[in-house]
Amino acid sequence: MNNTNLIEARNVTLTYGKKTALNGVSVSVPKGRVVGLLGHNGAGKTSLMKALVGLLPVQGDLRVLGLEPTKNRQQLLTELSYIPDVAVLPRWARVHELITLMGRLQPKFSTERARALLKRTSVGEGDKIKSLSKGMVAQTHLALIAAIDAKLMILDEPTLGLDVISRKSFYEMLIDEWCDGERSVLISTHQVEEVEALLSDVIMLDEGRVALAISLEDIDSRFVALNHDQAAADAMAAAHPLLRYREQGRTTSLFDGTPPEHVASLGQRVRPSLVDLFMALTRNPALNKAQA
Amino acid sequence: MTSHIPALLLREWMQHKRGWLLTLALPPALFLVILPFGETHGMPDQPLAAGLIVVMATIMVLLLIAALSAAFQLPGLARRDVQDRSIEFWLSLPAGNSESLLATLLAHTLLVPLAAVVFGFGIGYGVAAAVVLKSTGVEGLMAVPWGQVSLLAVPAMLRIALGVVLALVWLAPLILLVMATSAWLKRWSVAAITAVAVITCAILPKVYGFVAIRDWLDLQFAGAWHALLANPQQLASSPAQMASVDSAHAWHWAVMDAANELQALLSWQVASGLALAALGFYLLILQRRRAG
Numbered sequence: 001m002n003n004t005n006l007i008e009a010r011n012v013t014l015t016y017g018k019k020t021a022l023n024g025v026s027v028s029v030p031k032g033r034v035v036g037l038l039g040h041n042g043a044g045k046t047s048l049m050k051a052l053v054g055l056l057p058v059q060g061d062l063r064v065l066g067l068e069p070t071k072n073r074q075q076l077l078t079e080l081s082y083i084p085d086v087a088v089l090p091r092w093a094r095v096h097e098l099i100t101l102m103g104r105l106q107p108k109f110s111t112e113r114a115r116a117l118l119k120r121t122s123v124g125e126g127d128k129i130k131s132l133s134k135g136m137v138a139q140t141h142l143a144l145i146a147a148i149d150a151k152l153m154i155l156d157e158p159t160l161g162l163d164v165i166s167r168k169s170f171y172e173m174l175i176d177e178w179c180d181g182e183r184s185v186l187i188s189t190h191q192v193e194e195v196e197a198l199l200s201d202v203i204m205l206d207e208g209r210v211a212l213a214i215s216l217e218d219i220d221s222r223f224v225a226l227n228h229d230q231a232a233a234d235a236m237a238a239a240h241p242l243l244r245y246r247e248q249g250r251t252t253s254l255f256d257g258t259p260p261e262h263v264a265s266l267g268q269r270v271r272p273s274l275v276d277l278f279m280a281l282t283r284n285p286a287l288n289k290a291q292a
Numbered sequence: 293m294t295s296h297i298p299a300l301l302l303r304e305w306m307q308h309k310r311g312w313l314l315t316l317a318l319p320p321a322l323f324l325v326i327l328p329f330g331e332t333h334g335m336p337d338q339p340l341a342a343g344l345i346v347v348m349a350t351i352m353v354l355l356l357i358a359a360l361s362a363a364f365q366l367p368g369l370a371r372r373d374v375q376d377r378s379i380e381f382w383l384s385l386p387a388g389n390s391e392s393l394l395a396t397l398l399a400h401t402l403l404v405p406l407a408a409v410v411f412g413f414g415i416g417y418g419v420a421a422a423v424v425l426k427s428t429g430v431e432g433l434m435a436v437p438w439g440q441v442s443l444l445a446v447p448a449m450l451r452i453a454l455g456v457v458l459a460l461v462w463l464a465p466l467i468l469l470v471m472a473t474s475a476w477l478k479r480w481s482v483a484a485i486t487a488v489a490v491i492t493c494a495i496l497p498k499v500y501g502f503v504a505i506r507d508w509l510d511l512q513f514a515g516a517w518h519a520l521l522a523n524p525q526q527l528a529s530s531p532a533q534m535a536s537v538d539s540a541h542a543w544h545w546a547v548m549d550a551a552n553e554l555q556a557l558l559s560w561q562v563a564s565g566l567a568l569a570a571l572g573f574y575l576l577i578l579q580r581r582r583a584g
Contacts, residue, residue: 090378104299
């Protein structure tokens, strides 16, 4: 185990009866990273996140902040910030009541910081949660957990169902007020395009397995996307790209590694987007083959 | 690790304070409002007995209202956080499941009934004054020896307060098993509890002559009732006798009555009840863990 990693998972497996939610997952998250956890519905994202905060027991070796999550759940939850879902704040509560409760339940919670963060939003301390929009509730939740002096934040689909302005405000607050180069964030989302610019690393899950765990810098060096016209299509297909997709009226072929030289010269190298990579690595291989 | 129970009790207060205050304050307020338009019958002639009986009756009525209110709320409380989706928020905080459940039980089954006793004692003087004024006029009111009423009412009130704690020990298995049924069976719980009650208390004894469960339940309810006030007639069996009771006798009665009921807890009946209560508590914790 590497002590500098905030999350260290080795061969982690989680099952619900006969269904395997996580299958031999091995990932690590060092400090100062913003890691996107991507996967289709049912890929195992939420299961992994719940395992990380000790809500689900796993087989294998899992350490978060040096602790075993299920054995040290209460201690772990004092050391990290966690948003399990969007709009799960108790609807009966007023914002100032939640600040008071967090102050008493979370030893590393700063009331002053929570109040300062709330001032960035349009939410008042006297507001009742049930009177707030879904976006405002999400921002309130972020303000509350960002006021915990933690090293790690885990966000499970925190902006699901929010409009674009709410999502943007949420991520702005996250980057401005939380990420300082020392703290790390693990964020699962389906809105890949929106978070791509924030991420330093990405973990892609596919049917409980890690399809890819890589930094965004390494994506550029490892994966090659060639934009080409129709005349080069057969040659590209013969080189077995991971994925072929249409982009601005032309076709782009995505390769894992450097394509053969004669193929590389047929297209113009472009930066592969995270969405394309995600599609290439996680969609049904049979479908991929058929469409190529 | 520090206990989160005080903070979780604060949460209960924040969530339920309005209902609790209404439950305790509204009945005596309504009574005082309608009293001038009604009539009073059967008030004892002795001023001391008149004052004391109304104070004690106020305590018992408010305790009954608090107990009924708790009885109606407890099945819902077992599912409260799951129903409003806030369970994931509470599970993201360092408080343990046992602490959360214990705080809910403490607040609703112990602290609110105790508050009803204390509040009833306080407001009882106002109610007693109003009733005596209504039935015997200003002269009668002036004749009540309020100091002596207090000297007798305080030990009786403290005996009832201890009785609330003891009664809770007797009722714990029923409370926790009903809550567990509600948590696990959700909307089917009412039907399940009704079916169990009909089978164990009517069908089994009448059709099969099997009375063990019914007798066990009878003993639990009788134990709870006696725990509250075992032998009030030993303090004074009639209003006339009440006039001759002094403070020392009242304290002696309260201590002996409580001691007898404390001794009654050392029985296999109570032990079997506590074992069932532990099972109910475990089932509730298990369901709370699954809900996360």
